[in-house]
Amino acid sequence: MEPNENIVIVGGGIAGLSVALALHRLGLKSIVLESSDSLRVSGTAFVTWPNAWKALDALGVGHLLRPQYSRLFSREHEVRCLKRRFLLETLAKELPEGTIRFSSKVVSIQKSGYLKELILIDGSILKTKVLIGCDGVNSIVAKWLTFNPPSFTKRSSIRGYVDLKEGHGLNPEFLQFTGHGFRYGIVPCDDTSIYWFFMLSPFYNKDEEIKKYPKKMKQFVLSNLGQVKDNIKSIIEKTAEEDIICSPLTFRPPWELIYGNITKHNVCVAGDAFHPMTPDIGQGACSSLEDAIVLSRCLAQAFSMSAPKQEHLHENIGTCLKMYAKDRKWRCIDLISVAYVVGFVQQTEGKVWNFLRDKLLAPFLANLMLNKSDFDCGLLRIS
């Protein structure tokens, strides 16, 4: 007989591990099926806004991360740039042993009465009362919920991470540069390490050679930095090729979330599987942390209701997952739409556009980013 689980999470990225941890904090056991053979730590670093810090505090890991990373910008807003590897390792360490099962790629999902049956790549089968898809932009669970694959923006982003042992000497500020069809940013993580990104507009994105080889990515970025100080150039120069990656920028058109199913019976999605968005307001991972808190609260409610019979528990789960979908839907539609528009404005070239963007829109866009991060997902408590 196949083993039965209460809650199975597909995908051990930021979304999957934070959902598992949030459930654990609420006393619910789950297992995470991850296709890779270890934590997937590619992706260098990313910017975390105040909404992410509220969620990280709710998860009980904020105090473990804060001492490692500099606070950027002003005193009012908590913004830091986190190394992805460190966040994933911190979340994983807080989970009970055996929660994450590596080399466990889910290849098919089937119905089995009230349960969902998952078929893994090695042929093994697992049955579960709740299935949560945290399996990223190419989610098999989102596909099961009949979502289309995300749309490509025809833009890509080259990203890098470098640790300069001698120190970088920069202020803890988010530096952005625009012009000639490019936009790039330099963000200190702490006193020695720096994350940088370089957006490729649709024009340059056609050049497959640039996107294939880190050496070419680095050369391309270096030759398109424009007039910048030598210390900025040397950050790119000193980045090791293995710490440079290029990612296509995709998003889920908002109307798919308006008309589609974020949840169906005992299945739902969270993180990029739910709301892939362009990185222009730096909210993909931050909003995945919000998902984790809201989803876990809803599920904990379903399991806390007394349900002597299987079908009653199934009903409770369905009702509580609908609450999750209702709670998250418009927040995510808003973030996807704003990120897309900001990306469009930032990347569009032309004399008038450049003037409008650099002189008039820049403070507005900066405010918009802060405004979208002004969101409190609440605590891990069930009412």
Ligand SMILES: Cc1cc2nc3c(=O)[nH]c(=O)nc-3n(C[C@H](O)[C@H](O)[C@H](O)COP(=O)(O)OP(=O)(O)OC[C@H]3O[C@@H](n4cnc5c(N)ncnc54)[C@H](O)[C@@H]3O)c2cc1C
């Ligand atoms: C260029 C760029 C810059 C970004 N910058 C920021 C930023 O500054 N701030 C921010 O908040 N966000 C940012 N993001 C977004 C952020 O990276 C994502 O939103 C976040 O990583 C999503 O996490 P996730 O866990 O949902 O998905 P993923 O990180 O993709 O994790 C999915 C996991 O599921 C596993 N998996 C997939 N399929 C299966 C399967 N069938 N079976 C088992 N396992 C499976 C994968 O191996 C993977 O480990 C950026 C994204 C990009 C592309």
